[in-house]
Amino acid sequence: MELLQLYSEMGISRQVLEYGQNIEKELRERFEAIDETAEYNQMKVIRAMQKARVSDIHFAATTGYGYNDLGRDVLEEVYAHTFHGEDALVRPQLISGTHALHVALSGNLRPGDELLSPVGKPYDTLEEVIGIRDSVGSLKEYGVIYRQVDLLEDGSFDYDGIRKAINDRTRLVTIQRSKGYATRPTLSVDKIGRLISFIKDIRPDIICMVDNCYGEFVERAEPTDVGADMIVGSLIKNPGGGLAPIGGYIVGKKECIDRASYRLSAPGLGKEVGASLGMNQSFFQGLFLSPTVVAGALKGAIFAANVYERLGFLVVPDSIQSRHDIIQAVTFGTPEGVIAFCQGIQAAAPVDSFVTPEPWDMPGYDAPVIMAAGAFVQGSSIELSADAPIKPPYAVYFQGGLTWYHAKLGILKSLQNLLDRGIVRGLA
Numbered sequence: 001m002e003l004l005q006l007y008s009e010m011g012i013s014r015q016v017l018e019y020g021q022n023i024e025k026e027l028r029e030r031f032e033a034i035d036e037t038a039e040y041n042q043m044k045v046i047r048a049m050q051k052a053r054v055s056d057i058h059f060a061a062t063t064g065y066g067y068n069d070l071g072r073d074v075l076e077e078v079y080a081h082t083f084h085g086e087d088a089l090v091r092p093q094l095i096s097g098t099h100a101l102h103v104a105l106s107g108n109l110r111p112g113d114e115l116l117s118p119v120g121k122p123y124d125t126l127e128e129v130i131g132i133r134d135s136v137g138s139l140k141e142y143g144v145i146y147r148q149v150d151l152l153e154d155g156s157f158d159y160d161g162i163r164k165a166i167n168d169r170t171r172l173v174t175i176q177r178s179k180g181y182a183t184r185p186t187l188s189v190d191k192i193g194r195l196i197s198f199i200k201d202i203r204p205d206i207i208c209m210v211d212n213c214y215g216e217f218v219e220r221a222e223p224t225d226v227g228a229d230m231i232v233g234s235l236i237k238n239p240g241g242g243l244a245p246i247g248g249y250i251v252g253k254k255e256c257i258d259r260a261s262y263r264l265s266a267p268g269l270g271k272e273v274g275a276s277l278g279m280n281q282s283f284f285q286g287l288f289l290s291p292t293v294v295a296g297a298l299k300g301a302i303f304a305a306n307v308y309e310r311l312g313f314l315v316v317p318d319s320i321q322s323r324h325d326i327i328q329a330v331t332f333g334t335p336e337g338v339i340a341f342c343q344g345i346q347a348a349a350p351v352d353s354f355v356t357p358e359p360w361d362m363p364g365y366d367a368p369v370i371m372a373a374g375a376f377v378q379g380s381s382i383e384l385s386a387d388a389p390i391k392p393p394y395a396v397y398f399q400g401g402l403t404w405y406h407a408k409l410g411i412l413k414s415l416q417n418l419l420d421r422g423i424v425r426g427l428a
């Protein structure tokens with residue numbers, strides 16, 4: 001069977017396929033650059049695995065307390081080598097990115113300490129962790145004071161404001177790399193490095209933590225290469241490579257990791273306990289695959305930016321901007337556009353392609369939300385996924401794709417939906 005016919009049986013017309021193929025041709029050079037980054041990062045991971053002498057004995061499961069879990073210890077060594085940190089905490093007991101960030105923060109902050117975000121409001125779920133929105137068990141309840149300095153209008157750092165906000169009690173600075181679902185730009189590793197140098201020049205003992213979610217392996221360097229004391233992320237995003245069924249990581253200075261470990265398990269226990277329950281192989285293998293998986297997701301994001309910008313929609317980042325995370329936003333301006341897009345992403349999934357997502361009133365949101373995800377792992381956003389609140393400006397955020405070909409199919413399918421429903425009138 002011809003590829004054209006196969007696509008046609010998947011619901012993609014010749015017109016949509018050719019439109020996509022023409023754009024893909026124009027992106028050849030950018031895709032090559034992405035592949036070169038993936039090759040570099042692949043070498044980094046393999047070298048780390050060789051240095052730590054990974055062996056199949058490390059894939060064995062432990063149970064109970066998990067004393068002497070060799071696989072767990074070597075996995076953490078591999079993460080430390082890969083991200084150039086002194087030590088790491090990589091655990092299935094870290095149940096999400098939010099949890100890993102909570103453990104890193106609460107392990108390293110004490111009553112009376114100040115926490116500073118010099119990059120504006122952090123990710124939604126951290127508002128409750130910190131106590132920006134009142135919440136039971138927040139850092140605020142434990143006497144940690146929060147300060148925030150917003151980015152300037154043009155997205156740059158407010159260095160004067162940051163200098164003024166730092167005082168004797170400032171203990172930890174939290175820097176979010178990805179824009180998440182905000183409208184500010186994502187920070188490059190280079191920019192993060194400049195911010196950290198500025199802070200360390202004022203007070204070298206301030207702990208600089210980076211929320212690294214969605215950023216791993218997008219560039220050759222990571223924030224730990226430019227002075228971050230801790231980086232934190234989720235294994236059901238980039239570094240799990242789609243294989244990790246759960247988990248989070250913290251990599252950085254040994255004393256920071258130690259303090260976090262006493263919060264994760266218990267004072268006195270730290271890193272010595274925590275059974276890996278048979279997860280180790282998927283953690284190792286997922287990290288091994290992650291550089292190429294991230295490359296596929298990046299190609300999908302850039303492809304979508306080009307597909308939709310050409311049709312007149314606002315896309316962030318735009319079709320030519322450099323990339324520092326895997327998230328793509330497309331503003332459709334109407335509920336129908338957002339819904340058609342998300343239903344196209346769902347229809348292209350390997351899992352649950354036959355269900356049709358609809359907007360619903362999700363707890364905690366002020367507008368109905370539509371979510372598309374046909375994922376092997378629940379909530380995994382390294383897998384192709386999209387979501388959007390049904391409110392102006394009617395923008396959809398999407399990310400992931402374990403392979404470039406799947407991301408491409410999802411985007412073509414979304415475009416086909418928009419055309420079939422008359423939301424897009426014609427292809428240029």
Ligand SMILES: *Cc1c(COP(=O)(O)O)cnc(C)c1O
Pocket residue numbers: 096097098099123125176178179180211213214234
């Ligand atoms: C995903 C994410 C988190 C944590 O989210 P979880 O859903 O708890 O894993 C934190 N910060 C940013 C920027 C994120 O993208």
